[in-house]
Amino acid sequence: MKDSYNHLVAIQVVEPILQLVGTTHAVVEVDLAGFNSALILWNVGAEHGSDTLSSSNKFTLTLTHADDTGAGVAGSYTAVAAADVLGGDTPAAGVVKTVDAAADCLTIYPIGYVGGKRFIKLLILAAATIANGTIMDVTVIKSHGLDVPAI
DSSP: OOOOOTOOOOEEEEEEEEOOOTOOOOOOOOETTTTEEEEEEEEEEEETTOOOOSSSSSSSEEEEEEEOOSSSSSSOOOOOOOOGEEESSOOOOEEEEEOOSGSSSSEEEEEOOOOSSSEEEEEEEOTTTTTTTTEEEEEEEEEESSSSSOO
C-alpha cells in the first residue's frame, strides 16, 4: 500500500459556514512553498429555505494567485487562467466553479491548482438574492511536496 499521509498537507481555508448574501469569512492565504500542486475541495451542502438556485441566484468560487515578493510574502493577486486549473469551470475573472442549481448541491467539487505561483486565495460569493443560504466549506490539500514527510 502506498503512503499518502506523509505526502499531503490539508488546510481548512473556509470553515463550515452558512453562506448567504452578506456572509463574510476570513479568506486564508495558502502558501504553497515546498509543494508543486494543490487540490481544492469545495464542499457544498443542501439549499436552505426558499432559495432556488439559478443562473442569477448562485454561488461562485474564485481562485487568485500571487508570486513571492522575494521576502516570503505574497505580491499582487491576480485571477487564475485556464492553464492553472484542472477540473471546475474554465476560469472567467478567476471564477473556477459556479453552483447554480439544486442538483449542484450536496457535492464535493475537486479543483486542481497547477499554476506556478507560490500563494493562492479562495473566495466564495453569493448572488444578491440568496437569503437563506447553503452550508459549505473549502479545504486545500497541498501535494507533490519537495520534502517527505510533508507533515
